[in-house]
Amino acid sequence: MKGYRKYFGKKIIWFLITLVVAVLLNFILPRLMPNDPVAAITGKMAQGLTDASAAQRIYEKYQEEFGTNKPIIQQFFIFVKNLFHGDLGTSFSQYPRKVSDIISSSILWTIALQFPAIIVGWLLGNLLGALAAYIRKGFDKVLLPVSLFLSNIPAFGMAVMLLVLFAVKLKIAPTSGGYNFDMIPNFSWRFVKSVISHYQLPFWSIVLVSIGGQAVGMRSMSIYELNADYVKYARFLGIKDRKIVGYVFRNAMLPQITGLAMSIGTMVGGALVAEIIFSYPGLGSTMFSAISGGDYPLISATTLIITLMVLVISFLLDIIYGFIDPRVKAAQFD
């Protein structure tokens, strides 16, 4: 028990240190960009102004409001203080909207798109990979090149291909948005149907790309395991094939679980391409516009969410591994 406590204690300390460093970087990095977002807001307001001193007044007003005229260290402490109050600040690019408001209205779309896509891609990919390793012969000869091909198509390429093929040419899928362009959200079967049909292309554009990578990884892990000594030994003992495959699959799964956990951790930022190409509402497109608009508070908030999710997931993984994999436990308790 003492070993566990020491192990968790160490993990928690590292977790906290990483968190502090990450928050610091989240704050500083966006602010190192060479542009001045306050000038950008002023520009939007001031175009067409003929009174030349007016633009300067507008600029000073916003500087004051956003606190960008204060020293950066002071800005950081204000940022941290607000974080503790759950206040992520006001967005520059969508001023005067609150960052928390922007994120809460888009994060559910992203999770609803990404989470099932990651799970489905992962399940299908691993299944195909394991089958390819086990069946070999013709199946493997087809599957491996197809998987390699799919996993090497960049996400935007896949999204554009699906868009052009199914939406523009065949016209069997909608081109953009989260629901029909002529609908207003409501509780009706038609609306749900519309949401589901708009869901297909972005969903499959993510699934198809991830299947390939997962399948290739699972296949090689399985082949490695199939040739392991314990498999040969089990065969000698006359254990049924199905039982052996079960063992092999479980062992080959371990690294794949890490991969799954990491994809879930980073999913908030991961759907960027699909969201942009299909004009799908979500955090990915929000992040993209925040970055191109130099919107520090929004960038910091979205990257903070990603950081936190990755940290929490990897922390949980460490803990779970400690329990489920005796080899890891032994190594870490030493």
Next chain:
Amino acid sequence: MKKLIALVLSSAMVLTGALSVSAAEVTELPREETLYFGGQQWGTVNSYNPIGTNQNNAMATTAQLLGSRTLMFETLYMYNFLDGSLTPLLADGDYSWNDDLTELTIKLKDAAKWSDGTDVTSQDVIRTFDIGVEIGNNTGTGYGAYIDSIEAVDDKTFVIKAAVTEDGNPVNPLKVNDFLGGVFIAQAAWIDAVVERNGGDATAILNDAAEDVVWSGPYTKYFDDDQKVVLVRDDNYWGQDASMWGKLPVPKYIAHAIYADNAATEVAFKAGEIDVDQQFLPNIQNTWLEEGLPISTYMEEAPYGVCLTMPTAWYNMNNPILAENTALRKAIAIAVDYDTIIANAMTNQSPSFADVPRSLMNPTEGEQALYDHDAVADLQFAGNDIDGANALLDEAGILDSDGDGWREIDGNKISLNAVCPNGWTDWMAAMEVVAAAGKNIGVEITTLFPEWDTVQTVFTNPNQTEYDIFMWSPDGAGPSMPWGRIRQFLDGDLVGIENNWTGNWGQYSNERATEIVQQIPLTSDPEELKALYTEAIQIYLTEVPSFSLMYRPAVFHAVNESVWTNFPEDGDGRNIPPADCTDGYGIAALYDLELVG
């Protein structure tokens, strides 16, 4: 497993959809009652506040010189960029200036009413201006320097008193004209309520979401979320009175889906999910010639739209080589192949400089008639004149003395950069043509494409030395044009202004030109004006402080006629500008729309 996944999927989706459900009664907008827009709204709308700033609500609160968007809130007059006229909206009949150009009297229409049924009165106009000055919104910052006060004569008549200089002359009567077509009038009683609930705090008033706003226009808010904004017609709209339109606008709903980018908007436009698109589509004629789509533009032939502005390459006079060598400035300008720019970057959606010779005027007939073309004919250049440019440089003693192919000044090789924002592909193409012209005449010009936010931070800084030649557009149209644009090109008083969004970004200084800029607003005699405009153009073409690269519409206006038709067209006799059926007098189009079939 599949069932489980399907269940997870659909419940997640329903949950998501449920979160954005609003109180709107209609769940599907009838296609034949809805006019869809594209290219205007790029993010979730943040308010419906006509006296706020930071309005991203494009359909409801766009106030602009070119003609404000009067769907929900209304201006006194509607600007028409086709002929520069102001058509009365809330105002009744023409406005009248006194002889000194210090007082402008306007009457309001008797029929003009707010959505709560009360009259639009002089007090509303006065309160709109006063609150603007108090809280520093766009009305206050934009007009506070030109309007001293607005005073009521009676409930429906008021006088705008122009700000005057020490010698009693008005500061700028043209800017008072801008107020007429540009500023949304808000209800005094509603303004008082907003001020009260925000405790008089200026920032809070500017950012007020205005859920309870009172409007006077034909449409009002209906629904908005992350994906769209919908306005609905107000069937009690005062404008159906015979003294205004005599009827209601045809579409019941005005909708704008929020697309991620131009490409997504283009796909939706071609699919017929957008009726009116405000977006530059390269080779737009191919949509009807080759793809056979029911898409059309204001004009059937090139340039397809009404060009109002001219994206321009500005020389940075903080660079002594450019400031001191007029011959170098002119040589680069006459060497540039403008026909290539217009054919490639603009896909011919711009008249050429042979069709519309360069000046300080936009290519509309109205502005072109304002100056003496013959007087500046000798100074004109249509581009791609490499020999002329080389001769000019040789004559000025700017030579390639070390034989490396590049000319030198004081023994140093001339090396300049040409800058525009990254991703603005038509502008980037234009800058490449400028660089190529440099190569042809032995002047090294390298292109540089930083992100937009960086570009604007640099070029609005009056002391910048980072960019030598950079692209930006002067203003297109408005009641104070062409004065406003001439000022942007030539006003020496703008040199050294911090955060300079106003004009003269190249920091060019010429005493006579600055004088002309000051004289124009105070001159009303057409002949005198013509002489001033012509002289300004002479200075501009002689000194070449900047050079325009193409003409360009201020708004793009393309329509997909799969559902609606009878959009404004060139020569249809209606004089409705192609302003997306919403801006200034362009809104008149909404009253004439018809369903296809």
